[in-house]
Amino acid sequence: MTKLRLTRTTAASAAAALSLSLVLAACSRPAGTGAEAASALTHIHGLGILDENLYVATHEGIHSPGADGAPVLVGDRRDDFMGFTVARDGTFLASGHPAPGSGGPSDLGLIASANSGRSWTEKSLGGEVDFHSLDTAPDGTVYGYDSTHGRLRVTRDQVAWEDRARLRALDIAVSPTAPGTLVATTDTGVARSTDGGRTFAPGAGQVLAYVSWGAADALYGVAPDGGLFRSADGGGAWSRVGTAPGGRPQALTAVDARRLLVATQDGVYESRDAGRSFARRMEVASGSGGH
Known part of the structure; x- marks a missing residue:
C-alpha cells in the first residue's frame, strides 16, 4: 500500500513538472502580431486590487470588470502586459511587448x-528586457524575472538594475516581511532564496505554476492542474486548500492571508476564505496557456 501511494505521488509530480515545462517553453515564444477581439482575451498575465477595483493584465491591455462582469479596457493601450504588479504605494508596474502597430521597441x-x-511612463530597460514576473519587497525594492535572459534582476530606484541569479522560472514571489526572501516556480519545484535572489536552493517539493505571498505565514501557489496550495513556512511544506475553478490557471495574487485572486481559462475568480470557495469577478474567453 505504501509503495502504491509513493508511485501515485511520483506520477502526479512528474505530470505537473511536465505541464509546467510546457508552459515555461511557451514563455520564450514571441508575442502574437495579429489583432485579437477585445472580448476574447487570449491570455491573462497578472492581477491586482486597488481601492477595491480589480485590474487584470492581459495580452490586450489592462482590463477591469464592467457592470455585467465583462472585461472593459482601462486607458487606451492594448500592450501585451506580460509582467504586472501593484506596488504598496498604488503604483502599477508592468512589462511586456507593445501592441501590434504601435511602434517602439519589441x-x-x-x-x-x-x-x-x-x-x-517608461522607467528603464526599454528595448532590452521583457519581465514575465514582477514583485515588490516591503522596502520598495522591485524584483523582476527577465525571461529573455533567464535571470533575476533587482532595482531600488526602478532605473538602475542589478543582475542576480540565473534560473529557469515561471513566477516569483517576495516575502511581505523579509525583503531578501523570495521564491520562484521551476519545473522541479519551488526554489527559495534568502539573499535577495543572488542564489537559490534547487527547486524541490510541490511543483507550482504561480505563487503569491499574502502574509508572512500565507504563501499561496497554484499548480498547473489548478490545485491550490498554502505554505506557512515560506515554501518548505505545502498543504492543499482547494482547487481554482475554470480550467488551467494563468495568474495568482494573494491580497492578504485570506483573500485571493486567480485567473483561469474562463474568468477571474476571488476567494475571501483562503481558497475554500470562489466567486467569479470577471468573465472572459481566454486561451488555454499561461505566460
Whole structure:
C-alpha cells in the first residue's frame, strides 16, 4: 500500500513538472502580431486590487470588470502586459511587448502608471528586457524575472538594475516581511532564496505554476492542474486548500492571508476564505496557456 501511494505521488509530480515545462517553453515564444477581439482575451498575465477595483493584465491591455462582469479596457493601450504588479504605494508596474502597430521597441522594459493604468511612463530597460514576473519587497525594492535572459534582476530606484541569479522560472514571489526572501516556480519545484535572489536552493517539493505571498505565514501557489496550495513556512511544506475553478490557471495574487485572486481559462475568480470557495469577478474567453 505504501509503495502504491509513493508511485501515485511520483506520477502526479512528474505530470505537473511536465505541464509546467510546457508552459515555461511557451514563455520564450514571441508575442502574437495579429489583432485579437477585445472580448476574447487570449491570455491573462497578472492581477491586482486597488481601492477595491480589480485590474487584470492581459495580452490586450489592462482590463477591469464592467457592470455585467465583462472585461472593459482601462486607458487606451492594448500592450501585451506580460509582467504586472501593484506596488504598496498604488503604483502599477508592468512589462511586456507593445501592441501590434504601435511602434517602439519589441520589449517594454519596466513601465509604471501612477493613475491606475490610464497612462504609462517608461522607467528603464526599454528595448532590452521583457519581465514575465514582477514583485515588490516591503522596502520598495522591485524584483523582476527577465525571461529573455533567464535571470533575476533587482532595482531600488526602478532605473538602475542589478543582475542576480540565473534560473529557469515561471513566477516569483517576495516575502511581505523579509525583503531578501523570495521564491520562484521551476519545473522541479519551488526554489527559495534568502539573499535577495543572488542564489537559490534547487527547486524541490510541490511543483507550482504561480505563487503569491499574502502574509508572512500565507504563501499561496497554484499548480498547473489548478490545485491550490498554502505554505506557512515560506515554501518548505505545502498543504492543499482547494482547487481554482475554470480550467488551467494563468495568474495568482494573494491580497492578504485570506483573500485571493486567480485567473483561469474562463474568468477571474476571488476567494475571501483562503481558497475554500470562489466567486467569479470577471468573465472572459481566454486561451488555454499561461505566460
